[in-house]
Amino acid sequence: xxxxxxxxxxxxxxxxxxxxxxxxxxxxxxxxxxxxxxxxxxxxxxxxxxxxxxxxxxxxxxxxxxxxxxxxxxxxxxxxxxxxxxxxxxxxxxxxxxxxxxxxxxxxxxxxxxxxxxxxxxxxxxxxxxxxxxxxxxxxxxxxxxxxxxxxxxxxxxxxxxxxxxxxxxxxxxxxxxxxxxxxxxxxxxxxxxxxxxxxxxxxxxxxxxxxxxxxxxxxxxxxxxxxxxxxxxxxxxxxxxxxxxxxxxxxxxxxxxxxxxxxxxxxxxxxxxxxxxxxxxxxxxxxxxxxxxxxxxxxxxxxxxxxxxxxxxxxxxxxxxxxxxxxxxxxxxxxxxxxxxxxxxxxxxxxxxxxxxxxxxxxxxxxxxxxxxxxxxxxxxxxxxxxxxxxxxxxxxxxxxxxxxxxxxxxxxxxxxxxxxxxxxxxxxxxxxxxxxxxxxxxxxxxxxxxxxxxxxxxxxxxxxxxxxxxxxxxxxxxxxxxxxxxxxxxxxxxxxxxxxxxxxxxxxxxxxxxxxxxxxxxxxxxx
Amino acid sequence: xxxxxxxxxxxxxxxxxxxxxxxxxxxxxxxxxxxxxxxxxxxxxxxxxxxxxxxxxxxxxxxxxxxxxxxxxxxxxxxxxxxxxxxxxxxxxxxxxxxxxxxxxxxxxxxxxxxxxxxxxxxxxxxxxxxxxxxxxxxxxxxxxxxxxxxxxxxxxxxxxxxxxxxxxxxxxxxxxxxxxxxxxxxxxxxxxxxxxxxxxxxxxxxxxxxxxxxxxxxxxxxxxxxxxxxxxxxxxxxxxxxxxxxxxxxxxxxxxxxxxxxxxxxxxxxxxxxxxxxxxxxxxxxxxxxxxxxxxxxxxxxxxxxxxxxxxxxxxxxxxxxxxxxxxxxxxxxxxxxxxxxxxxxxxxxxxxxxxxxxxx
Amino acid sequence: xxxxxxxxxxxxxxxxxxxxxxxxxxxxxxxxxxxxxxxxxxxxxxxxxxxxxxxxxxxxxxxxxxxxxxxxxxxx
Numbered sequence: 001x002x003x004x005x006x007x008x009x010x011x012x013x014x015x016x017x018x019x020x021x022x023x024x025x026x027x028x029x030x031x032x033x034x035x036x037x038x039x040x041x042x043x044x045x046x047x048x049x050x051x052x053x054x055x056x057x058x059x060x061x062x063x064x065x066x067x068x069x070x071x072x073x074x075x076x077x078x079x080x081x082x083x084x085x086x087x088x089x090x091x092x093x094x095x096x097x098x099x100x101x102x103x104x105x106x107x108x109x110x111x112x113x114x115x116x117x118x119x120x121x122x123x124x125x126x127x128x129x130x131x132x133x134x135x136x137x138x139x140x141x142x143x144x145x146x147x148x149x150x151x152x153x154x155x156x157x158x159x160x161x162x163x164x165x166x167x168x169x170x171x172x173x174x175x176x177x178x179x180x181x182x183x184x185x186x187x188x189x190x191x192x193x194x195x196x197x198x199x200x201x202x203x204x205x206x207x208x209x210x211x212x213x214x215x216x217x218x219x220x221x222x223x224x225x226x227x228x229x230x231x232x233x234x235x236x237x238x239x240x241x242x243x244x245x246x247x248x249x250x251x252x253x254x255x256x257x258x259x260x261x262x263x264x265x266x267x268x269x270x271x272x273x274x275x276x277x278x279x280x281x282x283x284x285x286x287x288x289x290x291x292x293x294x295x296x297x298x299x300x301x302x303x304x305x306x307x308x309x310x311x312x313x314x315x316x317x318x319x320x321x322x323x324x325x326x327x328x329x330x331x332x333x334x335x336x337x338x339x340x341x342x343x344x345x346x347x348x349x350x351x352x353x354x355x356x357x358x359x360x361x362x363x364x365x366x367x368x369x370x371x372x373x374x375x376x377x378x379x380x381x382x383x384x385x386x387x388x389x390x391x392x393x394x395x396x397x398x399x400x401x402x403x404x405x406x407x408x409x410x411x412x413x414x415x416x417x418x419x420x421x422x423x424x425x426x427x428x429x430x431x432x433x434x435x436x437x438x439x440x441x442x443x444x445x446x447x448x449x450x451x452x453x454x455x456x457x458x459x460x461x462x463x464x465x466x467x468x469x470x471x472x473x474x475x476x477x478x479x480x481x482x483x484x485x486x487x488x489x490x491x492x493x494x495x496x497x498x499x500x501x502x503x504x505x506x507x508x509x510x511x512x513x514x515x516x517x518x519x520x521x522x523x524x525x526x527x528x529x
Numbered sequence: 530x531x532x533x534x535x536x537x538x539x540x541x542x543x544x545x546x547x548x549x550x551x552x553x554x555x556x557x558x559x560x561x562x563x564x565x566x567x568x569x570x571x572x573x574x575x576x577x578x579x580x581x582x583x584x585x586x587x588x589x590x591x592x593x594x595x596x597x598x599x600x601x602x603x604x605x606x607x608x609x610x611x612x613x614x615x616x617x618x619x620x621x622x623x624x625x626x627x628x629x630x631x632x633x634x635x636x637x638x639x640x641x642x643x644x645x646x647x648x649x650x651x652x653x654x655x656x657x658x659x660x661x662x663x664x665x666x667x668x669x670x671x672x673x674x675x676x677x678x679x680x681x682x683x684x685x686x687x688x689x690x691x692x693x694x695x696x697x698x699x700x701x702x703x704x705x706x707x708x709x710x711x712x713x714x715x716x717x718x719x720x721x722x723x724x725x726x727x728x729x730x731x732x733x734x735x736x737x738x739x740x741x742x743x744x745x746x747x748x749x750x751x752x753x754x755x756x757x758x759x760x761x762x763x764x765x766x767x768x769x770x771x772x773x774x775x776x777x778x779x780x781x782x783x784x785x786x787x788x789x790x791x792x793x794x795x796x797x798x799x800x801x802x803x804x805x806x807x808x809x810x811x812x813x814x815x816x817x818x819x820x821x822x823x824x825x826x827x828x829x830x831x832x833x834x835x836x837x838x839x840x841x842x843x844x845x846x847x848x849x850x851x852x853x854x855x856x857x858x859x860x861x862x863x864x865x866x867x868x869x870x871x872x873x874x875x876x877x878x879x880x881x882x883x884x885x886x887x888x889x890x891x
Numbered sequence: 892x893x894x895x896x897x898x899x900x901x902x903x904x905x906x907x908x909x910x911x912x913x914x915x916x917x918x919x920x921x922x923x924x925x926x927x928x929x930x931x932x933x934x935x936x937x938x939x940x941x942x943x944x945x946x947x948x949x950x951x952x953x954x955x956x957x958x959x960x961x962x963x964x965x966x967x
Contacts, residue, residue, distance in 0.1 A: 323926040
């Protein structure tokens, strides 16, 4: 079920009504059942895969957790009777067992993900290499990618790593744990929630609360507005431009890149708005995944504000794990001796950065485009880190860092830089992507914009008006948002204004949304990740 | 406080519903000056006196080829054509089922061309057949039977979900006919007086097989049973238009079916000379459909058959009924005159522009 | 403690690390700084800060960080 299908809306309405009609202690059970319905709508194979992940993670995390409690009681019982060495040996043996459980669970679940997602990519590369010597070609496999597998796998792997690190004990109730892993609003495109955060509200009993319902519905409507009115409308143009690189070069690459930035943002944040809104109607708090990322002044800041739950996941579970590992410490020691203090101490940080961005790249999609995209992101972050002394000098000397114009320049620079990187996201392969990027500087065809070609990319004049209005509203709302929640501000206004907003939003979505026959591109961009 | 809030919500919901209802009216195609076929189905419900002796159901081979006014003039038969573009057999069936809620005709005439379609063909034709019907169980069943894989049921219940993107192509017609549509047919007959003589008929393709789909027989059976149950005579016809081709093999099958079920079946293609149809003057699109002159000839001929076979009252002596039909005649002849005038002035029918796709006909 | 403060002020010369108590909460130390810190501490004190100790509580002030180092040294 896609968020923008009629089935889904009907499903939501029924769920909301039943949720607040049954005894409150069964609310979480109803949600679990709802997840099951949601999954089975898109095929039973989906249910099988997620169930395997739930059960394997549940068993290993419970065992790890039991080892912790066993250790605690053992140490308590034998307090003062063990020597320091004995204690250490005992603790190490427990840790070893836990580590083994963790590694098995990680390998098993990430293995499923990797096989389903990357087998064909590996075959593709093997074929390319073999093609140099022989005519033999391996056939591609027809693998299904279960819905939301990247998200629920990451969510449950984050959970077991937290349990392993002793952040919290494992959840004893398998039903509740299954609900955490499969919570349907965040299945299709995140966010990747943390157990300690989500469980605070997920399993609670929720009263019918007017504020939650109205705020939630407003958020859902806002999400639909972004998705249907803006993202799905502009998508045609993005596809036309990037699908025909021979015909659309120069200025059109630039236009395509800006359009894609709008499309991606409206689609992704719109989907997250719907997710958070649904959760809020249910009384559940899902963490924010975006904080106006296009207002960022640097790439580093951008990645702290875009798809936050993914960024922090990679930071906590990959970046930190890699960079403080014994292996990295040894490299650090060695490189200090060989390369000198200054460079040597940066080696672990940068090696970890490259690792994380490689992983982030390949997580987004199994192709070289995404790997190059990820590595370039890492590279830019490293370069800007290296340039820090220069920036400091610059700001000291000229002292314009706080002027509005300079901040605007920084925002525009960051936005364009991220747009340029995303070109890799759009074109068929890395070669074409670079060629198209270069054509922006070599192919000066600005005049074509006014020769009617803009009306050939799948948008009519009226579409441009709607898009322009939509983007202006989007920016306007973001600007207000900087000074606090828009919905809180709205709630201070009179009831008349309230209901006017609801009515205008609903009418605008129904009338100006790009849905239905003629607009079949309703797939979420992040659906299969 | 709480009651006030509930009241406010109710008012807001009401305003929302009214706004959407108005937008739906505004955004739905009106079919008043273009693609007139789209408006056919809804014409029936505006009819004040829903008492008919004969109801036609079927595709363009009924609504272009029979003139109820002529049937009235010649025989005093009260008839109505419930036709629509490429009406599929299940649509005909459910339309009949629905019509029987309003009245009990003596005879139902079904044109069998749609037996060739075992599957829904085109969303646009579904829309024309279904959007005009008010909500009823028959309509729901018809929608369910007609939907193509990429269609959504709910868009038939709330057509605004289908037509919302028309906001940028609204024309004067849409505003003019938001609430009230003008009458465009004569008891379901879509008049055309222009002539485009028959040139050549495209050769009939050889088909891999000449079977009708099971589902078509299923609905034909249902139709037979429905008529039997309601004591209605069912007549099967094939209109005398030359294209799309009506294969002999098909004809045999219908003949056999009619025999088995004791039905009257007329394939007018066999009686073209007898009827007096001349394809150099009696068709407006080179043999696909008859024009007014052709339709009137066919009506005279078919009326006689109806009279001979069934016990139909001649209502011409009934003052009350005559009054109603006199009004229809005035409309009929004024439109006829108007069309001739337009032909003379412009060389074509300017305000009766029935746009259709070229190759496959309804 | 002296050595730790030296490491910290090498990272951010403009911060008074002796007094500051919300280094993470106020986003003064980012993930790069944390890793640099951990490698430096590893070099200086010969303790490896394990990944499960990377929590705001331990890194919010120089004092808490020093306590962490002492604790890890004790455990070894």
